[in-house]
Amino acid sequence: MIGLGISQGLGGALLATFLVQLGLTQRFAAVVRRRLQQRPVLATPAPAAEVVLCLRGVDSSLPAALAALGGQWYPGPWRLLVVVDSLEDPSWPVAEQVLSQLEASGQASWQGVRLIPLAARPESGSLKSASLRQAFGVLHPSTELVALVDADAVVAPGWLAALAAGCGQVGVGAVSGNRWYEPAQGGFQGSGPGMVRVIWNGGALVLMTLLGIPWGGSLAVRRELIEPSGWRQVLATSLCEDTALPKPLAKVGYSYQFRPELIALDRDDSIRLRPLVRWIARQLVTARLHHRAWPLVALHGLGSLALLLACLVVVATLVLQGQPLAAGVLGASLVLYELGCVALLLWIGRVAASGLEPLGGGFGSNESPKGLARRVAKGFEDVWRLLRWLPLAQLVYGMATVRAALAWRVEWRGVIYRLRHGGVAMVSGPSR
Numbered sequence: 130m131i132g133l134g135i136s137q138g139l140g141g142a143l144l145a146t147f148l149v150q151l152g153l154t155q156r157f158a159a160v161v162r163r164r165l166q167q168r169p170v171l172a173t174p175a176p177a178a179e180v181v182l183c184l185r186g187v188d189s190s191l192p193a194a195l196a197a198l199g200g201q202w203y204p205g206p207w208r209l210l211v212v213v214d215s216l217e218d219p220s221w222p223v224a225e226q227v228l229s230q231l232e233a234s235g236q237a238s239w240q241g242v243r244l245i246p247l248a249a250r251p252e253s254g255s256l257k258s259a260s261l262r263q264a265f266g267v268l269h270p271s272t273e274l275v276a277l278v279d280a281d282a283v284v285a286p287g288w289l290a291a292l293a294a295g296c297g298q299v300g301v302g303a304v305s306g307n308r309w310y311e312p313a314q315g316g317f318q319g320s321g322p323g324m325v326r327v328i329w330n331g332g333a334l335v336l337m338t339l340l341g342i343p344w345g346g347s348l349a350v351r352r353e354l355i356e357p358s359g360w361r362q363v364l365a366t367s368l369c370e371d372t373a374l375p376k377p378l379a380k381v382g383y384s385y386q387f388r389p390e391l392i393a394l395d396r397d398d399s400i401r402l403r404p405l406v407r408w409i410a411r412q413l414v415t416a417r418l419h420h421r422a423w424p425l426v427a428l429h430g431l432g433s434l435a436l437l438l439a440c441l442v443v444v445a446t447l448v449l450q451g452q453p454l455a456a457g458v459l460g461a462s463l464v465l466y467e468l469g470c471v472a473l474l475l476w477i478g479r480v481a482a483s484g485l486e487p488l489g490g491g492f493g494s495n496e497s498p499k500g501l502a503r504r505v506a507k508g509f510e511d512v513w514r515l516l517r518w519l520p521l522a523q524l525v526y527g528m529a530t531v532r533a534a535l536a537w538r539v540e541w542r543g544v545i546y547r548l549r550h551g552g553v554a555m556v557s558g559p560s561r
Contacts, residue, residue, distance in 0.1 A: 132447050132455035139440050140462035146436060147469045154473050157335040158480045161389040165483060168390060171294040175205025176273035178289060179352075180239075183260040185214040185542050187223055188280040195227045198278070199237040202286040203293075208241040208269055212260040216246050220280075241269070251365070253554045256544060258364040265361050272352050277370065279346040282393055292349035295388045302358070302383030303374055305348035306391025307334055309481045312398040321518060322405045323398040328515065328522035329409060331477045336429065338387045340422040345371030347391050350378075357381050366552030368539070373419035389484030406529050411541060413533035418552065427530055434527025437463070437520075471515045 180198060188194070198209060211228070213221045225244055231237040245267070251259035261277070268275065276292050278284060295304035310327045312320070337344065348371055355361055358377035367373050375385045400408070413430070417423045440463050447456035538547050546553040 132452040136455040136459035143466040161480050169294040169298050172297045177271045178207040178274040179272040180209050180276045181264045182211045183257050184220040187220045190281045192227045193283045197283045199231040201238050201289045203289045206240045209239045211244045212264050253366045255368050258367045262364050275352050276349040296349050301386050302354045302378040303350040303385045304388045305343040307344045309392050310395050322400050322402045324518040325522040331474045343371040368553045369415045372415040392484040409529035410532040430526050430530030
């Protein structure tokens with residue numbers, strides 16, 4: 130009877146955890162639906178914009194990313210500013226050649242482009258944050274809107290216009306989209322680590338939306354707020370540019386807003402498991418350093434893992450003690466919980482699909498992103514693949530959360546940073 134009581138108690142805890150996750154997913158779906166129904170319209174005339182791209186190392190997608198920027202359909206004047214880690218960085222000649230080719234062929238829609246090196250290594254903060262601080266100091270005088278983009282983002286032609294429309298809303302100082310991973314083969318047919326990232330990202334998308342955590346891979350901010358809000362000063366000690374943004378904005382009476390129409394489709398499936406754990410941990414470290422919601426994020430990762438491990442240990446113990454009924458009750462509860470999580474992931478996929486609008490194309494696929502993402506929620510095979518890799522994803526998420534909570538240093542693109550309260554300092558990296 131004691132074993133059965135323990136099983137029922139843990140089964141109740143699983144049910145309560147699922148109901149919390151269900152509530153979060155419902156809230157996420159409601160936010161996305163409401164914002165898509167109230168999609169902002171770009172002001173006339175469109176604000177003068179400047180896109181800032183920071184480079185360190187050569188991403189395989191860099192030529193395509195630059196070409197996509199050159200193909201922007203923006204009704205106002207805009208410029209491109211590329212800040213490279215150094216003149217010796219391998220991305221410099223690639224960017225220089227591609228930019229020259231785009232301008233020579235008339236495929237560049239910008240009114241001006243600059244390629245500049247990072248002037249000096251920072252004593253504190255990350256190299257990317259230093260590059261952005263330098264970029265903010267040399268923006269064109271006419272610039273009203275600053276957009277940030279990552280080198281692995283191949284944006285659609287309507288990307289910049291959508292960012293500008295979102296930032297033009299009353300009281301909104303910055304907007305961003307987020308990632309949606311889908312393996313290149315389509316559906317949920319990727320590798321094991323790729324599937325783990327798909328599953329983790331589904332939960333991260335919900336939490337980042339509800340907790341107001343921006344994504345710097347596709348972000349825009351009003352230029353007039355950069356200095357008064359103190360964001361540029363915050364970057365002097367920050368590991369990343371995005372997570373710390375909402376607090377400075379709030380000081381000057383503006384808010385950050387997630388825009389679902391700016392969700393970006395990422396079809397990369399090349400990551401391995403060990404680098405994936407480090408990558409997820411680094412994403413979580415940014416929340417630990419720069420966002421007040423870190424305790425909730427940590428509770429979500431550690432609490433779920435602890436509950437699942439407790440259930441597995443108790444099931445094994447009950448089997449060894451010869452209590453098959455109690456073990457069966459808890460085992461069935463655990464299976465139902467995992468199936469419920471799969472259902473939530475499929476729902477999140479459908480919600481993300483509603484925001485994956487082409488904005489004029491640019492995703493490098495003959496099939497629309499919306500059509501691709503909607504296939505995620507169909508078929509028994511997708512359910513099986515999710516169920517197969519879900520336990521590993523939950524374990525990886527928990528391990529990454531522990532790693533992030535205990536980390537005192539972090540590596541990012543070959544540079545090691547020492548963590549300190551609210552920021553980082555560079556420990557080692559390639560010399561200039």
